[in-house]
Amino acid sequence: MERARVSRRALLYGGAGIAAGATTLAMVRLFGPRARGAAGSALAPPARGAPFCGSAASAAPAAVSPPRAPLHPDALTPFVDALPIPRVLAPAGRRPHPTIAGREISHYRVEMREATIRVHRDVPPTRMWTYEGAMPGPTIEARSGEPISIEWVNALPERHLLPIDHTLHGAGADLADARAVVHVHGARVPPESDGYPEQWIAPGGSIVAQYPNEQDAAMLWYHDHAMGLERLNQYAGLLGSFIVRDAAEDALDLPRGDREIPLVLCDRLFFADGQLHYPVSEDPRAPWVEDVFGDAPLVNGKLRPYVEVQPGAYRLRVVNASNARIYALEMSDGRTIHQIGTDQGLLASPVACDRVTLAPAERADIVVDFSDAAGSALVLRSGAIPLLQFRVARAAAAPRRALPRRLRTIAPLSPEGAVTTRTLTLDAYHDPAHDRMLMLLGGKYWHDPVTERPVLGTIEIWQFVNRTEDTHPIHLHLVRFQILDRQVFDVDEYNTSGKMIPIGDRVRPEPGEAGWKDTVRVEPGMITRIIARFDGYVGRYVWHCHLLEHAANEMMRPFDVVAPA
Numbered sequence: 139m140e141r142a143r144v145s146r147r148a149l150l151y152g153g154a155g156i157a158a159g160a161t162t163l164a165m166v167r168l169f170g171p172r173a174r175g176a177a178g179s180a181l182a183p184p185a186r187g188a189p190f191c192g193s194a195a196s197a198a199p200a201a202v203s204p205p206r207a208p209l210h211p212d213a214l215t216p217f218v219d220a221l222p223i224p225r226v227l228a229p230a231g232r233r234p235h236p237t238i239a240g241r242e243i244s245h246y247r248v249e250m251r252e253a254t255i256r257v258h259r260d261v262p263p264t265r266m267w268t269y270e271g272a273m274p275g276p277t278i279e280a281r282s283g284e285p286i287s288i289e290w291v292n293a294l295p296e297r298h299l300l301p302i303d304h305t306l307h308g309a310g311a312d313l314a315d316a317r318a319v320v321h322v323h324g325a326r327v328p329p330e331s332d333g334y335p336e337q338w339i340a341p342g343g344s345i346v347a348q349y350p351n352e353q354d355a356a357m358l359w360y361h362d363h364a365m366g367l368e369r370l371n372q373y374a375g376l377l378g379s380f381i382v383r384d385a386a387e388d389a390l391d392l393p394r395g396d397r398e399i400p401l402v403l404c405d406r407l408f409f410a411d412g413q414l415h416y417p418v419s420e421d422p423r424a425p426w427v428e429d430v431f432g433d434a435p436l437v438n439g440k441l442r443p444y445v446e447v448q449p450g451a452y453r454l455r456v457v458n459a460s461n462a463r464i465y466a467l468e469m470s471d472g473r474t475i476h477q478i479g480t481d482q483g484l485l486a487s488p489v490a491c492d493r494v495t496l497a498p499a500e501r502a503d504i505v506v507d508f509s510d511a512a513g514s515a516l517v518l519r520s521g522a523i524p525l526l527q528f529r530v531a532r533a534a535a536a537p538r539r540a541l542p543r544r545l546r547t548i549a550p551l552s553p554e555g556a557v558t559t560r561t562l563t564l565d566a567y568h569d570p571a572h573d574r575m576l577m578l579l580g581g582k583y584w585h586d587p588v589t590e591r592p593v594l595g596t597i598e599i600w601q602f603v604n605r606t607e608d609t610h611p612i613h614l615h616l617v618r619f620q621i622l623d624r625q626v627f628d629v630d631e632y633n634t635s636g637k638m639i640p641i642g643d644r645v646r647p648e649p650g651e652a653g654w655k656d657t658v659r660v661e662p663g664m665i666t667r668i669i670a671r672f673d674g675y676v677g678r679y680v681w682h683c684h685l686l687e688h689a690a691n692e693m694m695r696p697f698d699v700v701a702p703a
């Protein structure tokens with residue numbers, strides 16, 4: 139069985155082995171020919187860990203073989219189930235506007251509950267944890283400038299569906315199993331509505347969150363963020379789309395209605411009986427594993443579904459909701475994908491590409507034109523992994539409409555305008571207490587005092603120095619940012635002497651990343667610089683790696699936005 143541990147790089151673009159060539163090419167393009175050094179071998183380790191010196195594969199706990207037979211997704215007939223389109227959630231009622239007297243806003247109610255989901259015609263129903271009985275949950279549609287409120291209700295069973303690791307911070311055995319708190323990823327919200335990981339609610343409880351939607355049109359998504367459990371709660375199914383629209387985007391006449399399709403990607407492992415398999419370490423007291431890759435790619439909760447389309451252009455709103463997998467999306471016939479948007483909305487202009495890379499939590503707004511493909515079947519795939527089949531009707535193509543050349547104006551944030559540059563390392567250690575990998579941000583644990591305290595309204599540069607051997611998608615709550623550049627540095631020299639010696643040029647972000655982002659791929663052996671204005675609200679938020687297993691084991695830190703003096 140191929141559940142053995144494989145390095146992230148081998149799995150990066152779609153399965154060990156098959157896509158290794160593509161991975162290598164992408165890495166060489168990003169990093170240059172120089173290999174990355176060992177991580178963290180010189181700096182003094184923080185009090186609870188020792189520097190990590192071995193290879194990730196040898197030091198990590200090996201996943202044990204499950205006693206139950208695994209499901210083999212590749213043995214199932216693909217493309218037999220229609221792609222589900224999540225329903226758009228209807229408001230539960232009206233509530234007074236939070237700031238404007240006499241006005242009202244839409245109020246929603248979303249229940250978290252266990253449900254059975256059919257992922258494939260030939261797989262028995264799967265128990266999942268869902269929003270409103272669906273995985274993905276219902277799509278929440280909002281308008282820019284129109285606030286909404288949502289009551290999130292925890293109606294989950296008392297016992298968790300998946301194995302909790304009580305040795306993780308904030309996941310003690312004395313706490314309720316089914317803790318949950320919802321974060322709308324990419325939403326600019328007051329801190330008390332942001333889904334702070336320690337603000338979870340237990341079964342029977344609920345919380346009302348306010349979403350001002352004072353932000354541009356973008357595809358956001360909502361998911362669980364409970365301390366130490368988000369990896370399990372999301373894997374169990376607690377995720378959904380949250381789409382913000384605005385007048386500027388409406389005016390562009392992009393494909394809409396049934397020509398606009400949300401695609402929520404996540405991979406899972408299943409047992410043959412259809413139940414979710416979340417891998418565990420060899421130590422039953424500390425079952426955490428450092429990352430989880432599934433062999434079953436789900437699109438909107440279905441395993442290799444199909445969707446019927448007309449010969450014409452379709453707008454696909456893609457979110458990578460996987461725990462760890464990075465996708466390299468391409469069409470089976472190599473046709474051009476036009477990327478029109480990224481995490482925080484539209485790009486300045488469409489970008490024609492062969493492949494779109496998406497790390498966990500990143501989004502891509504893409505247009506694929508099937509005008510010339512009447513009667514054919516095309517597949518969206520990631521490397522060699524088929525994800526979704528498009529069955530193009532044998533109909534006459536509608537007159538082809540060109541995409542707008544300009545989508546919107548994106549004013550670059552100038553580095554000269556930054557009040558500070560923060561250097562934040564990404565480090566891997568060996569945690570001797572549990573004989574496992576430990577990854578930290580800036581050498582700090584979750585509970586260490588807050589070190590990042592940007593002043594409201596100011597611009598800062600954060601440069602992430604990645605000394606590990608992994609790509610880590612780093613997400614900041616509250617703010618949108620721009621990627622300035624990436625640059626290879628001498629990891630060995632840095633580890634030995636503490637001297638930062640960059641190598642080669644600073645590389646500008648890829649065209650598809652050159653818009654407003656909220657998650658950035660921080661590549662190994664590189665310095666990745668982002669620039670953000672800390673607008674919005676004063677208060678406590680978090681930034682973290684969006685590989686969920688990392689975030690649950692200390693690769694997450696609080697930050698405070700503080701009022702100007």
Ligand SMILES: [Cu+2]
Pocket residue numbers: 577609610611683684685688689693
């Ligand atoms: Cu990470």
